Amino acid sequence: MASLSDVIEEYIIGIMAHADKDSIDIQRNILAQRFQCAPSQINYVLTTRFSNDRGYVVESRRGGGGYVRIYKMNVDGNDHIEKIIRDSIGDSLTKTRAESIINSLIDNNIINEREKHIMTRALSDRSLKKIFHGDRNTIRADLLKEMLLILV
Structure with missing residues (x-):
């Protein structure tokens, strides 16, 4: 429901x-x-x-x-990605905020559903816990920036 x-x-x-x-x-x-x-x-x-x-x-x-x-807004893919990297991610990123950003990429037809699921899984607390024992939000921000740079 x-x-x-x-x-x-x-x-x-x-x-x-x-x-x-x-x-x-x-x-x-x-x-x-x-x-x-x-x-x-x-x-x-x-x-x-x-x-x-x-x-x-x-x-x-x-x-x-x-x-x-x-x-x-009429969104150009590259401009939207650059704006997200510049204005929305910062040095730390919560799981909820990362999911919101990824959903905006779907909403603006910048990524497809498969890419959304890959990005969401890679940035999940469960995935990050296995590889990083420090501040997950810091590594999450860095990983999402790197993923977005690939799309530009």
Whole structure:
């Protein structure tokens, strides 16, 4: 069974797929009412599922007539990879964050499902535990950078 966050994400992506332009405007409170959840749940989905790493820009205007505008960026594979290496990985990378970055590569058709699974497995805590007894997040960051450089 899909989580509420998954359902909200799919709903927003569906709206974007049927939009006539590269952006959509939504109202946080209306979405929260539709899914019978708190507006903070909508914020969580927007923050985690519609981030720059995943090829989106989210603008928010608060107040009575407030809205959230979501843009789907036109992503060039090499530019996207270079941006991830430069802005998103850093010196340390959690497993969850690595999976989010890998999912953005899938979302933007930069890698395929098989490559996703290989990368995810190679960067898993289980795999890294076997070869590295120190800070796994440091080695994970270095490994993902090296994998991404191959794609450029």
